Amino acid sequence: MQIKDNFKLALLVLLREKRKIIYSGIILLFVILSLSLFVYRFNTNKMMEYSIKNNIGFNTLTFLPRSSNVNTDEVTKEELNEMIESDIIDTKNLDRVVDVYRSGYYDFVAISDFKNDFLDGTITLIRGNENTLPDIVAGRPFNSDESGVAICPLHFYPNFEPRQIKKEYVINGYDLINKSFNITYGISDENTEGYTKTFKIVGLYDSSKRFNDNGTCYISEKDIVEIVSNEKNATSNNNSMLNYGIPVLYAVVDDKENINDVKEQMEEMNFSNIEIASVIDTDMVNTIYISFISVFVIILISVIIILPAYTKWRLKSEERNIGILRVCGYLEKDVCKIYLLKILMQYIILYCIGLLFFICVFVFLKENVQVFINFDYMLGGLKINFGAILFSILINVCLPVLVMIPYLRKLSKMTIVSLIGEND
Template identity: 30%
Template sequence: MKFKDILKFSFLNISRSKKNIYILLVVILCSLISLFSLTVLVSFNHFIESNYYKNIGFRTLNVFYADGSNMGKPIDTKKLKQINHVVEVFNSKYATFTSNSSLENSKYDGIITLNAITENLQLEVVKGENIGDKRNVAICPINFYPDSSASDLSLSLKNNADDKNLIGKKFKFKYSKYNNNAERPEVIENFEKEFEIIGLYNTNTTMTNANQCYISMDDMKEIVDTVNQNKVTSTYVIVDSLNNIDSVVNEIDNMGYYSEVTTVFDSKIINNFSLICNIISLISLSVAVIVLVLYIRKKIINESQNIGVLRSLGYTKKDIKKYYLIEILSSILITYLFSLLMFGLLYVLLKNTILSSLNLYNIDIVINLFAYLTTFSIIVIIPYLLSMISIYKVTNKTILKLMKMEE
């Protein structure tokens, strides 16, 4: 019996029965739901990994004296640096500095924030080069938006500067020294420092606003020490990985200091979201498998008589097995491929409409192999293996038993 003939007759058998079509539609729906929930789950996990695990903010410890007093008593940064898994230690006053810049024009107010970066904390540059040990250079966002409203994602994404012309562009950072002893702070002296943009980074990876640039620690010290701001400061300790935070915190505690993570992620949200996605996937996959297995089982039982007739017409057991295994496999595969096609179309449609707003929050829903492999192995392989057992059992019955003709 030829493969083409089996496919043709299988298609006729399936397509001409409304019941078959309804059942396969249920399976398509369940496959679609599971494909979507798994895709969202994987994308969300990917988002967490690329932000939560990579982002420095979630592994930066703010170190104080245990009694909260950090005025006048310098923290022993050398000792902190010696702790295992500590990548960098610096005074928090050198972390960021916000001020005006020469980038001010009719579109932008020119307010930018500079962040210090050390050789141990190099940034992931998507275009251009990294700072290394260079001075008077800056790495700015690929969607650079030198404006105080940069935290408004919808604005910053719409009005960002053209990244093609950013590399090599120079800007002056304007800062002032104030007399803080006066009733109102008075400007004593104005300063300007020129920076050349040598690299661009993606704000998705740092979770920072589009008006934040990175400069070397030495340049930052120059700026901060010039204005000599007597800010209440602490010490920042950067840990190499999220997994090592607890051990570093313990070490710091043993030294008599108190530390806390500067930015804490709400893991409850992650856990609840993952749980919901998992439950939806599990339910939809279970329904698809149960419906398919019951459908195939009932089909084989109902077809027993037909199998007997085919045997009486001269079909061998091998012909019967081949016929039904191909028919069942092709119907499951066609159903699954149809689900994938529908999923692809819906994905493109949703991504360009409802899901496009997620880009503002750095969440990218991406098609992933895990979702395909999971749904394929559960929706296609499990029912097919179970149907194989049923087919082998049925074909081993005598023709008379199959046709219920035994006297």
């Protein structure tokens, strides 16, 4: 029997089959569930990877300066500052340490002149240098000795709630290259005008790769120190303990893998209270992992049990038709091929419909539902990965068909008499 005849007969039987809505609905449901699961897993993995791998807190050590034991009554503010600066320099000189700073000198939130009717112009400025800047996707990085320059996000969203993104107001970073913006800060009762600083945007970066929000720009250490100091001066009493305390210091290591080495070196240098700034929430990670595995196992078992069982039940009603084919001279293998093709086509067609539906819903959610929009920007794009499609094909098409093969062979090997039913 020619394969095209097999195909035609299988297609005919498939298209003309009655009461297939429930059956098709079940298959579609499993397709959509499995796709959702794998896409969720992929994007969650991406989020965890970005939040762990690209979060600078995981390769940052917090520690107290060696002068933390000094009696502040016995030293002047300037002497204390010198000690602290010396600690900073000594730490910076360690191998693999790429930046050291005082608490409060890492980032700064300011109002920019990106403010308009829709955006309030709030941006976060983070210190950066040649070793700590993110990968630049357009323009250029800046040097430590530069001032008044900034690296801003590709999809720039300067707003108070930078993760609640309204897509229509996102600023295309490419429109901002080599343009300047001002920030205003340090407004107080004594300084009613505040300070203004101008930055020129010299480069762009992908904020999702650093797990930053879309309103975060990088500026030089020089500038962050200037801004924070001015802000402190404008808003605090110079003689208060806030300006005269022992600050916590932060040391940024080039890679998470080297963090323990650096920690040991710092301990040898008599620094104390050395801790990694960010710790993985293993409970959360485990919860996410276990929930994925649980749902995956449930879907897998359901597919292995429910779909073939239902298919077998439907095939039982085909026994007589199979018997007639055998009566007409069809071989066991012909019958097997026809019905296997029919089952395979059914699963493939339904899978394609399920996939199309899933893609449409996915795109709709990504474009219109706020929480998906936020994640879309946070992760540099929510994606339906190829692996999700591949695994869901394996589970929803290959696996049920494979499970059916032994049953089909058994059915086709039944005696013709028992297939068509005896009259006598």
